[in-house]
Amino acid sequence: MRAIEYIKADTFIHRLNPISKLVYVILTLILVFLSTFTQDIIILLVWLITALIFWRIAKISIRYFMGLVKLLMGIIIFIIIIQGFMYRGETPLFTLFHYRIPGGADLGVFTYEGLMFGIMISVRVLTAIAVLPLFTFTTSYLRFMETMTRLKVPFKYSFVFVAGMRSVPMIQETWQTVADAQKLRAFDIDKMNIFKKAFKAYIPIVTPLVLLLLRKANDMQIAIETRAFGAPVKRTILEDIHFHARDYIFLAFVIALFAFSLYIKFFYIQDIWSIVTSLLHLPG
Amino acid sequence: MSDIVVSVSNLSFQYEGGNEALKDVNFEIKRGEFFVVMGPNGAGKTTLCFILGGIIPNMYGGIRKGKVNVLGFDPWDQPIYETAKKVGILLQDPESQLVMPSVFAELAFGPANLGVPKEEIFRRIKEAVKIVGLEGFEDRHPRELSGGQKQRAALGAVLTMMPELLVLDEPTSQLDPLGTLEVLAAVRRLKEMGITIIMTTHKTEEIAYLADKVLILNEGEVVAYGYPKEVLSNVELLENVGVKPPAVTTYFYELKKSGIGNIDLPILFEDAVNLAKKMIHDNLLKVNKAEFKKDSQSKGTPIIEIKDVTFTYPGEPPVTALKNINLTIHEGEFIGIVGQNGSGKTTLVKNIVGLLKPSKGKILFKGEDVSKYTVAELSKKIGLILQNPDYQLFTLSCEEEVKFGLKNIGVPEDEIKERIEEALRFVGLDHLRDKYPFALSFGDRRKLAVAAIVAMNPEVIIMDEPTTAQDYKGRYILADLAKKMHDEHGRTIIMITHDMDLVAKYAERLIVMWNGEILADGPTREVFQMHDILEKAFLKPPQITRFAQELKDEGVNPEVLTIEEMIKVLSPAVKEVSV
Numbered sequence: 001m002r003a004i005e006y007i008k009a010d011t012f013i014h015r016l017n018p019i020s021k022l023v024y025v026i027l028t029l030i031l032v033f034l035s036t037f038t039q040d041i042i043i044l045l046v047w048l049i050t051a052l053i054f055w056r057i058a059k060i061s062i063r064y065f066m067g068l069v070k071l072l073m074g075i076i077i078f079i080i081i082i083q084g085f086m087y088r089g090e091t092p093l094f095t096l097f098h099y100r101i102p103g104g105a106d107l108g109v110f111t112y113e114g115l116m117f118g119i120m121i122s123v124r125v126l127t128a129i130a131v132l133p134l135f136t137f138t139t140s141y142l143r144f145m146e147t148m149t150r151l152k153v154p155f156k157y158s159f160v161f162v163a164g165m166r167s168v169p170m171i172q173e174t175w176q177t178v179a180d181a182q183k184l185r186a187f188d189i190d191k192m193n194i195f196k197k198a199f200k201a202y203i204p205i206v207t208p209l210v211l212l213l214l215r216k217a218n219d220m221q222i223a224i225e226t227r228a229f230g231a232p233v234k235r236t237i238l239e240d241i242h243f244h245a246r247d248y249i250f251l252a253f254v255i256a257l258f259a260f261s262l263y264i265k266f267f268y269i270q271d272i273w274s275i276v277t278s279l280l281h282l283p284g
Numbered sequence: 285m286s287d288i289v290v291s292v293s294n295l296s297f298q299y300e301g302g303n304e305a306l307k308d309v310n311f312e313i314k315r316g317e318f319f320v321v322m323g324p325n326g327a328g329k330t331t332l333c334f335i336l337g338g339i340i341p342n343m344y345g346g347i348r349k350g351k352v353n354v355l356g357f358d359p360w361d362q363p364i365y366e367t368a369k370k371v372g373i374l375l376q377d378p379e380s381q382l383v384m385p386s387v388f389a390e391l392a393f394g395p396a397n398l399g400v401p402k403e404e405i406f407r408r409i410k411e412a413v414k415i416v417g418l419e420g421f422e423d424r425h426p427r428e429l430s431g432g433q434k435q436r437a438a439l440g441a442v443l444t445m446m447p448e449l450l451v452l453d454e455p456t457s458q459l460d461p462l463g464t465l466e467v468l469a470a471v472r473r474l475k476e477m478g479i480t481i482i483m484t485t486h487k488t489e490e491i492a493y494l495a496d497k498v499l500i501l502n503e504g505e506v507v508a509y510g511y512p513k514e515v516l517s518n519v520e521l522l523e524n525v526g527v528k529p530p531a532v533t534t535y536f537y538e539l540k541k542s543g544i545g546n547i548d549l550p551i552l553f554e555d556a557v558n559l560a561k562k563m564i565h566d567n568l569l570k571v572n573k574a575e576f577k578k579d580s581q582s583k584g585t586p587i588i589e590i591k592d593v594t595f596t597y598p599g600e601p602p603v604t605a606l607k608n609i610n611l612t613i614h615e616g617e618f619i620g621i622v623g624q625n626g627s628g629k630t631t632l633v634k635n636i637v638g639l640l641k642p643s644k645g646k647i648l649f650k651g652e653d654v655s656k657y658t659v660a661e662l663s664k665k666i667g668l669i670l671q672n673p674d675y676q677l678f679t680l681s682c683e684e685e686v687k688f689g690l691k692n693i694g695v696p697e698d699e700i701k702e703r704i705e706e707a708l709r710f711v712g713l714d715h716l717r718d719k720y721p722f723a724l725s726f727g728d729r730r731k732l733a734v735a736a737i738v739a740m741n742p743e744v745i746i747m748d749e750p751t752t753a754q755d756y757k758g759r760y761i762l763a764d765l766a767k768k769m770h771d772e773h774g775r776t777i778i779m780i781t782h783d784m785d786l787v788a789k790y791a792e793r794l795i796v797m798w799n800g801e802i803l804a805d806g807p808t809r810e811v812f813q814m815h816d817i818l819e820k821a822f823l824k825p826p827q828i829t830r831f832a833q834e835l836k837d838e839g840v841n842p843e844v845l846t847i848e849e850m851i852k853v854l855s856p857a858v859k860e861v862s863v
Contacts, residue, residue, distance in 0.1 A: 006385070008423055140385070140386070140389075141384070141385040141386075141389065142384070142385070142386070142388075142389040142392075162384070162385065163383050165385070166382075166383060166384070166385055166426075169427060170379065174675075177670075177675050178675050178676070180634075180639050181670050181675040181676035182676060183639065183659045183660065183663075184637060184639075184659065184663055184667070184668050184670070184676075184737070185663065185676065185688055185689035185692060185736060185737070185740070186659075186660035186661075186663045186664070186689055186692035186693045186740070187660070187688070187689075187692050188658060188659060188660045191658070191660075203678065204676075204678050204688070207678035208674060208675055208676060208677060208678050211674065211722070212674055212675065215674075216377075216379070216380045219375060219377055219380035219381065220380045220381070220383060221343065222339055222343065222373070222375065223375065223380065223381040223382075223383060223438070224383055224393075225339070225342070225343065225364045225365070225368070226337055226338075226339065226364060226367075226368050226371075226372070226373045226442075227368060227393055227394035227397060227441065227442070227445060228364075228365040228368040228369065228394055228397040228398045228445070229365070229393075229397050230365060230397070231365035231368075231397050231398055231399075232365075233397075233398060233399035234399050235396050235397060235399060236392075236395065236396040236398075236399055236400055236401065236402055236405060237396075237402070238392055238396060238402055238405060238406075
């Protein structure tokens with residue numbers, strides 16, 4: 001799956017300065033990090049919906065988000081079940097057995113509070129995951145690299161990152177070819193049990209793979225050094241990474257939303273939470 | 285500015301702790317010249333390129349003697365990025381030279397490293413994509429490019445550095461015929477623009493049109509140096525060192541040897557055709573009505589049957605690589621499959637050996653559906669030998685390497701020894717049984733890969749591109765082994781290749797693939813006469829066949845496949861040639 005690669009398009013989000021997008025991603029992650037109470041789910045949902053609206057603006061298919069949800073479904077269900085039983089809740093939804101750990105929850109009882117807490121954690125995960133493609137899908141590596149240069153990150157480091165990303169499919173392909181080559185000698189790794197796999201089965205694949213990759217890395221080094229990589233001059237910046245009006249508008253919106261969210265979180269979240277629960281006829 | 289771009293005198297080079305790669309090399313390249321360096325593998329061609337580009341000594345160490353002057357400096361004395369401003373280098377493998385995520389970023393990489401102003405970089409990119417024929421591909425990811433396009437992108441990335449000297453190290457050796465044509469077209473444009481170019485290659489027939497000077501290296505020494513006409517017509521010398529002379533040149537050389545008189549050996553195809561016509565009209569050459577025996581029509585029992593096979597690679601969008609293929613392969617046949625990369629050859633073979641499963645249709649081996657076997661079980665029946673042995677060698681000795689497959693299929697211990705012995709002897713590596721596989725030469729590593737498959741005793745042997753990365757001398761080693769398996773052990777052989785000379789020499793039956801379909805399937809001799817189909821698939825018959833075809837109006841039988849046959853159908857009028 002090309003999970004995190006740039007998709008060329010010309011939208012508001014694509015045109016934004018990568019730094020603006022980076023600020024947005026970082027603020028979201030801070031908020032996700034701070035939201036640790038069940039009530040915070042309200043704020044998280046606002047940010048998740050905002051992210052999905054940005055997805056629409058950036059013309060990233062929502063189908064892709066559904067794909068992510070599907071991929072994470074197992075983890076989400078796992079979190080909800082664990083929290084349902086482990087959380088020290090007071091409103092039992094159903095009971096399997098009784099086993100109270102000293103000073104803790106009754107492990108046999110699935111509680112409403114646990115369920116809500118589990119959902120909140122899942123929403124946290126989804127929110128964090130939903131903002132990342134807004135950066136990676138809409139920012140070409142070149143723009144990313146040049147932004148890093150702007151931010152005084154040495155070109156060497158951003159190059160290593162980009163070249164690394166670029167090499168992933170090559171490594172996958174090489175792995176596949178080597179695995180196929182060994183299959184042709186009746187060596188079938190898919191048919192082995194996990195212990196055999198872990199201890200010796202990879203040797204016939206990893207040995208040629210490493211040797212091949214070393215050779216390719218060598219060729220790559222020649223290719224970049226003969227194109228003056230590392231010349232002691234100031235590298236040309238090719239992309240326009242100035243701040244435009246759209247960046248100020250976007251940043252103003254994001255920062256305002258962030259400040260507002262924090263304000264609500266620290267002062268009014270309890271009030272809003274009770275309004276919401278009573279409206280939805282949920283137990284307090 | 286001086287007219288001499290490169291001057292090399294008494295150059296010797298020895299790798300650190302290694303062999304002497306160059307010995308007392310002398311030559312000069314004038315501005316605007318197209319300078320071709322040829323020679324067998326290990327002759328020192330790449331070493332020479334590396335010295336001119338400053339890769340030696342900046343990346344590889346060694347001891348150098350003699351003088352090198354490139355555009356007024358010695359690459360030995362300065363960092364690579366200084367040399368890179370004047371000398372651009374293109375290597376063999378297109379894949380590892382592309383490091384950026386788009387063609388545009390790739391082309392911008394070099395000049396941006398040098399701090400060239402932005403507008404100038406954009407101007408250069410515009411210019412470069414035009415030269416290499418990649419206009420409109422600027423935003424493509426390398427993954428979305430064919431091999432020829434990748435190599436042209438790599439060439440473009442060198443051109444945006446505005447080099448005064450271009451060093452091309454076997455730029456077409458890993459490409460299919462179409463990719464080779466594309467890259468050579470770009471190189472021709474550069475030559476016409478007056479850029480000084482030095483290129484190493486094995487492809488004599490194509491290079492005869494481009495070269496201004498030719499230098500032949502052998503074991504690090506210059507054995508010939510001069511105008512292409514002199515060097516490339518020195519058939520005896522070329523064959524001695526292992527460089528392929530153009531087929532038409534060899535033909536006239538053979539005529540000359542048989543005493544037809546003093547002829548000026550042509551190196552270009554058109555010149556050869558004109559010369560032959562003239563000699564026929566002057567009654568120096570005589571057209572013989574030779575009929576070639578049709579290859580045996582009696583076919584054995586079917587061993588592999590491919591029935592309505594369609595294969596689609598999943599993905600966005602899905603790619604249909606095989607479209608409703610029907611094919612029957614008989615016991616004891618020797619088959620060649622040709623076609624460009626992406627035409628479906630490899631996909632077809634992977635379906636046969638079970639690495640892929642047909643999306644539709646079925647494949648039978650001796651009447652039984654192969655889908656019920658695992659790849660491992662099938663490997664006892666059908667052996668596939670891949671292009672690059674380095675994808676599979678991993679043990680510490682040749683013996684171990686052969687043993688690996690045998691153990692996997694559960695051959696009893698006492699029999700294993702025997703089979704290893706037999707397989708290593710068969711490929712001629714029995715004296716190297718304890719050697720570390722990676723210490724072997726590339727040719728020997730390929731032989732070892734063959735031994736590893738042959739030991740498993742398959743009834744059908746499939747070889748993927750047996751001539752890749754091999755020089756003229758070494759190129760038929762694997763094909764000869766296949767022939768031995770075929771003639772002496774009655775094995776069925778399938779060869780996938782881009783090498784038409786190879787097909788002409790070995791394959792009795794030829795299959796042409798294009799775009800997931802079989803365009804032609806028949807006796808090799810007949811398929812090479814199907815001009816429309818070959819043209820559609822961007823393939824050309826061997827030069828000697830085309831030569832005979834051009835002389836069809838003179839009464840020459842166009843179904844010639846080899847030089848020996850050519851001599852048979854068009855021989856000296858005065859004296860009979862004994863073939």
